[in-house]
Amino acid sequence: MDVLVSLGTSAAFFYSLYLTIVWAVDGGSVHHGPEMYYETSAVLITLVLMGKLFESLAKGRTSEAIKSLMGLQAKTALVVRDGEELSIPVEEVITGDIVLVRPGNKVPVDGEVLEGISSVDESMLTGESLPVEKKAGDSVIGATINKNGMLRIKATKVGKETALAQIIKVVEEAQGSKAPIQRVADVISGIFVPIVVGIAVIAFLVWYFIVTPGDFAGALEKAIAILVIACPCALGLATPTSIMAGSGRAAELGILFKGGEHLEQTHKIDTIILDKTGTVTKGKPELTDILVEGNETEFLRLVGAAEKNSEHPLAEAIVAGILERNIELPATESFEAIPGYGIKAVVEGKELLIGTRRLMDKYGVEASHAYNIMSTLEESGKTAMLVAINKGYVGMVAVADTIKEPSQAAVSRLKGMGIQVIMITGDNERTAKAIAAQVGIDHVRAEVLPEGKAEEVKKLQAQGKIVAMVGDGINDAPALATADIGMAIGTGTDVAMEAADVTLMRGDLSSIPDAIYMSRKTMTNIKQNLFWALGYNSLGIPIAALGFLAPWVAGAAMALSSVSVVLNALRLQRVKIRN
Numbered sequence: 001m002d003v004l005v006s007l008g009t010s011a012a013f014f015y016s017l018y019l020t021i022v023w024a025v026d027g028g029s030v031h032h033g034p035e036m037y038y039e040t041s042a043v044l045i046t047l048v049l050m051g052k053l054f055e056s057l058a059k060g061r062t063s064e065a066i067k068s069l070m071g072l073q074a075k076t077a078l079v080v081r082d083g084e085e086l087s088i089p090v091e092e093v094i095t096g097d098i099v100l101v102r103p104g105n106k107v108p109v110d111g112e113v114l115e116g117i118s119s120v121d122e123s124m125l126t127g128e129s130l131p132v133e134k135k136a137g138d139s140v141i142g143a144t145i146n147k148n149g150m151l152r153i154k155a156t157k158v159g160k161e162t163a164l165a166q167i168i169k170v171v172e173e174a175q176g177s178k179a180p181i182q183r184v185a186d187v188i189s190g191i192f193v194p195i196v197v198g199i200a201v202i203a204f205l206v207w208y209f210i211v212t213p214g215d216f217a218g219a220l221e222k223a224i225a226i227l228v229i230a231c232p233c234a235l236g237l238a239t240p241t242s243i244m245a246g247s248g249r250a251a252e253l254g255i256l257f258k259g260g261e262h263l264e265q266t267h268k269i270d271t272i273i274l275d276k277t278g279t280v281t282k283g284k285p286e287l288t289d290i291l292v293e294g295n296e297t298e299f300l301r302l303v304g305a306a307e308k309n310s311e312h313p314l315a316e317a318i319v320a321g322i323l324e325r326n327i328e329l330p331a332t333e334s335f336e337a338i339p340g341y342g343i344k345a346v347v348e349g350k351e352l353l354i355g356t357r358r359l360m361d362k363y364g365v366e367a368s369h370a371y372n373i374m375s376t377l378e379e380s381g382k383t384a385m386l387v388a389i390n391k392g393y394v395g396m397v398a399v400a401d402t403i404k405e406p407s408q409a410a411v412s413r414l415k416g417m418g419i420q421v422i423m424i425t426g427d428n429e430r431t432a433k434a435i436a437a438q439v440g441i442d443h444v445r446a447e448v449l450p451e452g453k454a455e456e457v458k459k460l461q462a463q464g465k466i467v468a469m470v471g472d473g474i475n476d477a478p479a480l481a482t483a484d485i486g487m488a489i490g491t492g493t494d495v496a497m498e499a500a501d502v503t504l505m506r507g508d509l510s511s512i513p514d515a516i517y518m519s520r521k522t523m524t525n526i527k528q529n530l531f532w533a534l535g536y537n538s539l540g541i542p543i544a545a546l547g548f549l550a551p552w553v554a555g556a557a558m559a560l561s562s563v564s565v566v567l568n569a570l571r572l573q574r575v576k577i578r579n
Contacts, residue, residue: 008227013041043552072143077108101151110157118149196230203545229540229554234561238529241569246522254505262501266519275471276425281401287321292395306345309335353388367393381434407439410509453479
């Protein structure tokens, strides 16, 4: 792209140098020297450099996302070495160090809590506004803020291994990568430059031999103006500046595109496959329904006491739900797990049976009047358990993997964008359809094995669909890699994020329409830039060829074209997501 400018400035300079030498050899007078074009060359180079300066100042703003991410890092860490507390630069922390994090301080590195209880603000990473409770055994992430308690953590990931460092790396790579549309611009430039040189030569010959015969200087001036005005610098800037600004703004919104090609491809998506567990739903069961024929608090006391001895995830969900209601649980006198049926326990001298219809039948408990309600709960995707005390039915509890709050709104937005949404799960069809109905998903693929998810993606691709797969688990990795665009939920597994093209740091579905919206905005911006750059050049060439454009004016116009393209790209940094 610099060929055209260098040809123009060199022609002006060397022609002037030639005239200077000839004039000097002839011993010419100072008062009657030939017309020189040194200032044309100097002014052109000055204008081009000024354009580059403005351009680099504007482009510098596109990397603000990287700077703001780097600014999140803690500068120092308080470590315990040889029994002493030392404040050291965070770069000197090594894996295995014991780090103390005081209230109000940033967690310096990724680690595991050894001692202490506190709440940690993880909004910079997850977008979740509420602080997350942390206790011994929990993991913490570098750059998050410790709110109220003292934490003693063991460093597990330091330096370039931390979650924040990985995010910065992904954003840097995305901003530096070429999108396919940029390669088109490169091809256009490769064809455009030789054509422009040809036009400049023809214009020179026409002016020299036909329009103003023998006026070499005038003909050369027209050729220089053509070379300069046609310089496709703006064409070369059109895509990379938009990719930098778009991916940087996306990162601020918690959406990490691993490359420019993924940022471009995302706008073409017409079908999205959502994994159910951990993506549409929270991924862990919660106590949802309590139906009791007597005192609810007393009922929950006894049920919680019986279930706290079980290691089953559903039992853990029931106990957690009861403890949230600040109910104290008494001791259990005996406990027996009956696989396939439920549990049997004795609490405060009372025999409790909690489980299936078959458990009630086995011990002769009359609970048939509750079976219809139980079926209704099961049809809505919940797991219901009957409760009997001393062989008499007293009530029922139900647990379910509840949907994430933003799921329904996100699905509605995707449909509004004209995208087909499909939910896929290994769960049974009844539960899958119940969850899908809650969030407004019309198409469900249930009882699909992990390897079958990738096959479902291929089937849709065979129908000509551009498919995005969204998942969070190891079992989603093959489908994420197979899809045209794989999106990993940032709260999921490292394997899923490694296989995906886009990571959604917020951990909920609202980031999916956000990612598609940012991709569409970026592509529109690139097309505006390309149209402006090509249109500007194409319009300028005939004006210069007709002699209406002095070289220095052409240089100023060319610089202005580049700056305007960069300023247009910077508009992406102010994009607001529409809910």
